[in-house]
Amino acid sequence: MAHAAPAFRTRRSRATSNAARWAGLALAMGIVYGLWAGLIRRDGGPLTAGSALFGVLAGLVFAVLMYALHRIAPTLPRELRAMSWAVFAGISFGFLVSAGGASVVRSTIFGLLAAASVFAVTFYRYYTTE
Incomplete structure (x- = not known):
């Protein structure tokens, strides 16, 4: 059986x-x-x-x-969790921009823009769901 x-x-x-x-x-x-x-x-x-x-x-x-x-x-607390994902996204995106031959300043600006965007989205999500 x-x-x-x-x-x-x-x-x-x-x-x-x-x-x-x-x-x-x-x-x-x-x-x-x-x-x-x-x-x-x-x-x-x-x-x-x-x-x-x-x-x-x-x-x-x-x-x-x-x-x-x-x-x-x-x-991690929600602020550090959102910041860690933002740093990961910013570094990842900035690295790809720099691999394309862009200047350090351009790579940094695009990385910071990506990081700020990811931080805003993830912090909002963590803040509203916890």
Whole structure:
């Protein structure tokens, strides 16, 4: 006689499912980020091993940092949590702008604009849901 699986999920399975979902999201975002970085580095020329390696490394670092931030962020107060996501977004976007050959000032301005936007959205979300 076969036993039916319980209709409820345990806390551990929900936590594992959430971690796996975020790992998958971080991996997908890392692939997109790496492709974007590699294509920017290529600059219209042929695909080289250097630009492909640059894209793979940039995507890998992005995915690892995104997953680590997701694991650490819930322990922070809402202000620091919003600021940590804003810093991550600002640095990530500023890095892509600088990889395209922009000046340090332009990369910084675009990174700060991205960070300010992400901070406003995440802080509002955390403030209204907690």
